[in-house]
Structures are given as structure tokens and as C-alpha cells.
Amino acid sequence: MLIAAILRAKGPEVVSVAPDATVASLLTELAHNDIGAVVVARQETLIGIVSGRDVVRHLQRRGPELLDAPVSDIMTTDVVTCTTEDTVEEVGEHMTRRRFRHVPVTSEGRMVGVVSIGDLVKSRLSGPEDDHARLEAYIHGG
Numbered sequence: 001m002l003i004a005a006i007l008r009a010k011g012p013e014v015v016s017v018a019p020d021a022t023v024a025s026l027l028t029e030l031a032h033n034d035i036g037a038v039v040v041a042r043q044e045t046l047i048g049i050v051s052g053r054d055v056v057r058h059l060q061r062r063g064p065e066l067l068d069a070p071v072s073d074i075m076t077t078d079v080v081t082c083t084t085e086d087t088v089e090e091v092g093e094h095m096t097r098r099r100f101r102h103v104p105v106t107s108e109g110r111m112v113g114v115v116s117i118g119d120l121v122k123s124r125l126s127g128p129e130d131d132h133a134r135l136e137a138y139i140h141g142g
């Protein structure tokens with residue numbers, strides 16, 4: 001299965017913050033959108049990614065003053081992306097090997113979505129159900 005199929009199912013929304021946004025506002029985005037990571041962008045150019053795990057790690061080191069610090073202090077700049085034409089298996093392998101759970105998706109140089117490890121697992125689980133539905137349709141002449 002291609003990443004494009006996952007994006008078709010979940011939609012293209014990309015939640016992003018500016019690098020000078022505070023860590024407190026990043027937490028608001030994570031909580032309001034019920035997500036685990038946010039893309040950091042400047043004028044639609046991807047410059048980093050920051051996840052809840054980054055906040056936990058830095059909060060433990062720096063204490064509550066971190067909340068007023070800019071997101072750029074804690075983001076990862078060496079972002080691994082994928083394209084809509086990559087397979088779920090390829091991207092899942094990257095996530096497992098590099099130990100991260102979110103990958104921004106690009107198409108023709110533009111960012112068109114983000115997939116999480118949860119999205120990949122869900123797409124795997126829906127396989128047998130689809131097979132089941134196809135089989136039923138066949139049996140009942142659908």
C-alpha cells in the first residue's frame with residue numbers, strides 16, 4: 001500500500017508552528033489537535049519537527065522556564081520525510097529503525113500531510129476487513 005492511500009483516508013491536514021512560537025503554544029497545539037508531533041515551518045518551508053517526547057526531555061533538564069522558550073530550541077532539524085509514492089512498509093521500516101513515530105509527507109516538493117505510526121498500523125489492520133468485505137460482496141453477488 002502507498003502512503004498516498006493513507007493520506008486519502010485521513011486527509012491532508014498538517015499542524016505546524018513557527019520556530020519562534022513558544023513551547024507553551026506548542027503544547028496547546030498538541031493538546032487541541034490530540035496529536036503527538038507538530039511540524040515547524042517558516043513560510044511553508046519545513047525546517048523542523050517537534051514531538052511531545054522533545055518537550056518531556058527538555059522539561060526534565062531545564063524545568064518550567066522551558067515553556068517560554070522558542071520551539072526552535074528543542075526541535076529536530078534533520079527531518080526525515082517521505083513521499084506519497086513510498087510504501088507503508090518502507091516508511092514503517094524507517095520509523096522503527098530511527099525510533100520516531102511521525103513522518104511529514106511531500107509531493108512534488110510540497111508538504112501534503114503527516115503520517116504517524118498509528119496511521120500505518122491502522123492501514124495494516126484494515127487489510128483483512130477489506131478482504132472480508134470483498135469476499136462477502138462476491139458471495140452475495142455484490
Ligand code: AMP
Nearest residue numbers: 049051053076078079080100101102103
Ligand atoms: P516521536 O517518536 O515522533 O515522538 O519523535 C521522537 C524523536 O524523533 C523526537 O526527538 C522528534 O523530534 C524526532 N522526530 C520525530 N519525527 C521525526 C522525523 N520525521 N524526522 C526526524 N526526527 C523526527
